[in-house]
Amino acid sequence: MSAVVPATAAGTGWAAGGTPLLEVTDLVTRYPIHRGIVGALRRHPKLTVHAVEGVSFSVAKGEMLALVGESGCGKTTTAQTVLRLVDPVSGSIRFQGQDISALQPRALRPLRRRMQMIYQDPYESLDPRFRVRQTIEEPMLIHGVGGSKQDRRSLIASALARAGLTPPELYVDRYPHELSGGQRQRVAIAASLVLDPELLVADEPVSMLDVSVRAGVLSLLDELRSQGGLGILMITHDLSTAAHFADRIAVMYLGRIVEQGPAKEVVRNPQHPYTRALLSVVPKRDPRDRSRSQILKGETPNPVHVPSGCRFHPRCPVAERRCTVDDPSLHRPREARVDGHEAACLLV
């Protein structure tokens, strides 16, 4: 699938039709399950986890794409594969036009500066023995940038300021256990910013933070996107967050993207039955709003045994005979209202 053009004006870097920051095409990542010697001797079948089975999307400069789905859908594996922390089986990952899917570790090193990851757990992602200063300085030391110690100090201070931790002097000498969850997450973001990356991959950046501080961190990411021109790939299970902060949403199920498009559109005019069911069960804030929820039966099947045909058909409330045979691919639904809204369902 080729890159999609965002319909809203949110994505700023795409206007003239240049290369997208990140373009992923038909990505496949699988994990083998170990049989062990006994298993091999008993001829147990070789099982693989089909974590990512042909995923295509793109992220433009200055755009935030939210990869949304439940556990086991492959969103985290997709993010790890994009960052080449995990090797894909096939498919291409183009970063600024360059295909990085087959690069050797050596060649990947300079890329590590340009693509950074923000982790979910602010309590675990900082080394408890490093002061804030050391945590932020480390990326510079690894890549041999930043100049003299003095220069590095001022880069640390400006990274902290960019992450909303001002005045920086108040934070540089702290240990992580002296900071709150939100502050730690900002330190992690500052440590990513210090190398001036082009792409940020945020894996559930706020799910372990208190509700009252989430918006602060998400708005920071939003600011970095709009003012800093960063592209952001955000992994989340929280559809409401994705709807509010992302430009585009891609909904994943069992290793595939089943629907993608501009965030507000996907949420207001969902086309895929899974997206519709998922949206219907998201609890609403307003107690008076007790809209009908479509609770699906059972749970997401194991990615080891993927159903035939459309992988969603066993749980789909509107599945037909042909859904057990044909595997749909992403296309523009009949009832789509804007460009760039696609769904992988035979019925739309």
Added chain:
Amino acid sequence: MSINLSTPTAAAEVPDIRRTRGGFLWQVIKDRPSAAVGAGILLLFIAISLLAPYIEPFGLRTQVGPVFCRPSAKHLLGCDDGGIDMVSLLIQGGRISLAVGFAATLVAVIIGGGVGILAGYFGGATDIVLMRITDYFLVIPDVPLMIILAALLGPSVRNIILVIGILLWTQPARIIRAQVKSVRERVYVKRARSLGASNTRIILKHVLPQIAPLLIANTVITIAIAIFDETALDFLGLGDPSAISWGTILEHAFVRTAISSGAWWAVIPEGVCVTVVIMGCYLLGQAVEDALNPRLKVAHLSVRRFRMRPLGALGAALGGARP
């Protein structure tokens, strides 16, 4: 109503800087009396050994009293079979015993630590191969092998150190490996890898500081075992006969009929020294290990329960104006 989303976090809630890195070991010693006692014992013996030439009351090669003379004001622990003052012998003996103990431990910890870190960090084939080797060494009975090696290699202090070291490294190796494996899975280590940090950097800066306390605890306990093994080997006559250690003192006493002569002062004191030093090591090592163990939340298993407070006691506990 809008809240400035880039509001700098209020200065009020950033806590004061606390000195927390005063030294983990120091913290443990302050918190636990057993650690203080253990550390004290070790320091005392180390000091005595270092100052040996200056504090030995008598010479070591010259007869200064009758053979097996009883403890007296002049010779606090009497004399041995050669008329040599026991106290001087003990002070001198500590030097070799402790030195061999420390040196052998150094060998063991370097080999064991290295194996443990490599196996734990790299996993996979490296781990399997290294752990099989470790298992082979573990399975071999220590004392017979030490005896054979010592007999083969010949009696010298250096050989004793090597022999003990070669057998003791398996303990640290397994413990370090387990710890490194768990540290490796920490998010901050994964983050460092995703930043492009080299393995060396990660091991030195992130893994080593995290396992250092455990390494210290293990080292201290290994010293105890090393000293014991050294004493045993010397006692069996496999050590350098010209070196004076607590083990050789004991060996001489036995061989030279101290027991049948009833000269307990030639036999017991060196045993007591070894025991006390080993106990000191264990006290310190155990205290450090205990401090490192995640505190198990066993409150629900305790016999004591939560306490009830009488309703009248509330006034003092609340701040601000409340009726």
Added chain:
Amino acid sequence: MSLLEVRDLHVWFDLPGGDELHAVQGVSFSLERGERLGLVGESGCGKTTTILALMGLLPPSASVSGQVLLDDEDILAGGEESLRPHRWTDIAMVFQGAMNALNPVRRVGSQIVEPMELHDVASGDAARKHAGELLEMVGIPAARLDHFPHEFSGGMRQRAAMAMALACNPKVLLADEPTTALDVMVQAQLLELLVGLTKDLGLSLILVTHDLPVVAQVCDRAAVMYAGEIVEAGPMESLFHEPRHPYTRLLFAATPDLLGEEEVVSIPGSPPRLDRPLVGCPFRPRCDRAFERCVAERPILKTIDAGHQAACHLNDIPARPTVGATP
């Protein structure tokens, strides 16, 4: 007469160094038969400690005062001695991460039977039959009684934990973040189950969570906790449409709504330390409507109108429009 009434509950924890953490500061609320009450707040507000106190599951470092009236009997009066007979038989709990609290080496059936036998509710075949019924009630086929926990998925294990909690037919079920680690679809299934159980069994529920939308959809009433005390309590609709405490209003405003267009806010600062006496209103440093009175005088929980209480000085100012309805 309410089924459960908590009056002026305080919990202190001893801290190393001689200080005390005043984790729960005078919490009072009541629970009617068949009612679903939400206890909402962020980390450190004392909600979990409150329900642990109701069960008497506090560690030896805790001291408690106050009254817990179950059917008019103060079960807290004698501490552990008076609470124990009611534990599990009258008040039961589903813990946070309960799916991981099942013993991995025992079959699920035997774990459900265990509380029945311990509390002399049933034993032997009768207990096993009841366990099967309980599993069916939570949506698991009774045939799976003999399975081990690892053969269940996360959502199913959570249901098994619920079955365990219901083993002795309690009157009150306390649920501490029952769906927090679960996917939104599984969460919906479980919440539907919880609501169904309260209706079918006449069970009363206290749902402790930080997730406001969950409480909005499941509970009839809720109490919002901050810094160890209840700052506002009332029917869910009132809390959302007419909040009487700035924290309640801001908490809703900080929660993104799926289809809403309003800006999502964050509340600057962090909760106060509870190991020192608090002066004035605990929320004042973070409040956008604080004024002089809030500095030195701590607000008391007062009734605003039917069933709606709030602890905020703004409500004392006469003829003032509501504190600020959620947009």
